[in-house]
Amino acid sequence: MNAPLFNQVGKIVASFDAEKARADFEILSRTVYGKPLVYLDSGASAQKPRVVLDTMRDFAQSEYANVHRGVHFLSAAATDRYEAARRTVQKFLNAAREDEIIFTKGGTEAINLVSYSYLAPTIQPGDEIVLSVMEHHSNIVPWHFLRERAGAVLKWVDVRDDGSLDIEALDAAITAKTKLVAVTHMSNVLGTVTPLKEIIARAHAKGVPVLADGCQSAVHDIVDVQALDVDFYAVTGHKLYGPTGIGALYAKRAHLKAMRPFNGGGEMIREVMKDRITYADAPARFEAGTPPIIETVGLATALDYLSSFDRAAVAAHEHDLLAYAREQVRQFNWLRVIGDAPGKGAILSFEADGMHAHDLATILDREGVAVRAGHHCAQVLMERFNVTSTSRASFALYNTRADVDALVAGLSKARGILS
Template identity: 75%
Template sequence: MSFVPPLSDFSILSKPVNGRRLASLDSAASAQKPKFVLDAMTEFATSEFANVHRGVHRLAAAATQRYEEARVAVQQFLNAKHSDEIIFTKGGTEALNLVSYAFLSPRISAGDEIVLTKMEHHSNIVPWHFMRERKRAVLKWVELREDGSINPSAVAAQITPKTKLLAITHMSNVLGTVNPLKEIIQIAHAKGVPVVVDGCQGAVHEKVDVQDLDADFYAFTGHKLYGPTGIGALYGKRAHLKTMRPFNGGGEMIAEVTEDKVTYAEPPHRFEAGTPPIIEAVGLAAAIKYLKGFDRAAIKAHELELYQYARKEIGRFKWVRVIGEAEDKGAILSFETTGMHAHDVATILDGEGVAVRAGHHCAQVLMERFGVASTTRASFGLYNTREDVDALIAGLEKARSILL
């Protein structure tokens, strides 16, 4: 079944950039939002909005229902067993920090180890550096193959009796590598090590089943999933969540507060202090519903066809080095251009209406592994077309003619 990009669903794609047709090739940073999502948020904000869980009036009850329906939507999207295993956060970064503070911190001591890979985003590195700084934990790094993939046996080799956590991405935001999570999680669990997965890219491009994966935690963000900014979610196994201390303190996350003591609500509300991102939760649920309206396998095939076309075309340029060519990778193309800085290339591409990302992509450990300071990255979403790829290739040729 072929997939036809729903370009009319994305109003921004019809708006010129620098007098040119927009080729939005930066979805790995943040995807564009379909009208379906924006309309759902506007309708809720203008006709149903109230604070949740705190009122008995009609609007409060309706808003609470919509908010909790969004939680169920995320539960079903990830195939979690229980809706109370879904915690709303302000993004993937907060979700990973929640695991660091509420789950790992009480369980780790000086000399204990955290295993992570060299392809991780800073959001899945810095929280563990906090444990290194504050608890004197030891970070151990899983090396990458030259194609940007991971050998599961390399993960096993880094795990010792002192290992308290494995942190790993589902899909690299730079390389596009899709890790064999199920196999790696089995290896970790066989050694008694829990696993937290950064799914901010994986949840967009791969079908996620947290029960089948047996992940202990799985974090993702809404804005890469064609949803709004300001919201993400953390899946955590119910048994873990019940033992974890609150991440933030304030309203909503309590059972009772007196002058002498405080008791905490059950998960997930224990971890959702204060007024939550209510409108954004409605938007996230709408984004999930929007995606469910398509054949996800057809979307993936479409994105990969564009990647393969772009990879073939860019292969004509002897002055381009592609970073990350793992087998069965996702639709992300990162490359270095000889004699040209990535920011200069991206600036010229912008003049041609082509939006890409340039820099270290919040993955400096990965950059160091491949001996580069920065790359230019084109990432593909469901709304991209061959015309976008052609604009990218023509823009790169123009960049070379200007810069060299």
């Protein structure tokens, strides 16, 4: 059972050494504009440890060929690595079966796959999709497609002022017409961790499946898709210290059996004739074409890397950083933190009086501090909080309190320049 780790703020766990882990990431020792890099944008994309880069290179240099095609030695070796990676993802998410893991090019493609293959074939005008206002565009736009093209109705669940999700409001939004609840496990802007298990229990009580966007959460917390009983769970490799171009969709076997193919091409067929075609079973059915093989091996290495740590200790470390940063910015009465939900993940979004996020980010950048500024692909949420953009610092296992101090010093400096 994966009890949420987000309640362990302040708990002393000695078994994670961030300084030591930091040394695994070569890029963190570089400078920008002559200042040490302070990377606080892992929520957009995490840096890659040496072992991931080395493994990808070693694999490409010693075992690489196309997968599932040849009978030759290298093809077999590469296929073994590719399928071993699937089992690594299975274990990472605690899926019951390896064929419930579909490799995609990222979280976006994973959600689009559900939209095109699961929902689109059966959706009727007036059918409803329930989603929260804090979804990333990747968990909004695929559903807009169904609204535009098939007459689906999007039902939005608001968040409270602190950014927490109102489970009763969500429950009330689920009706006899609801075909899917699509909700984030952790907001990329607010850091809010949603009560996913409870959401799923409520939705299932009404016979409605749930898709969870796990792109932010999977790196911060242990995910157990069986304990959650989630129907679909999307993750992306590059936020998990892995490479870009690779992600995964977990889907329950029963759903996969009912889903039609998405992309058509090689590897996803059983038999192709002039006048008929039969398709391979999942996962191959949903993995047309040559996959990003090297990246898949890189993803597996990244998951092994992450799993080599005491995950509870990593979570406690990240929460310590968040709590410290939250406390430090209290001194700035011109700064407003957006998202203070209890148990939230290690993301700090804020807006500053008289300072636009882009101006702030430019000044921080010249101090070596990388933060994200903008709407974070979450314009519905921006509208909810009546802002056009925010600045966001997101913390990873390799960040330290010194990084927070650099952020705070940069904020003071920006205030000096801009006001």
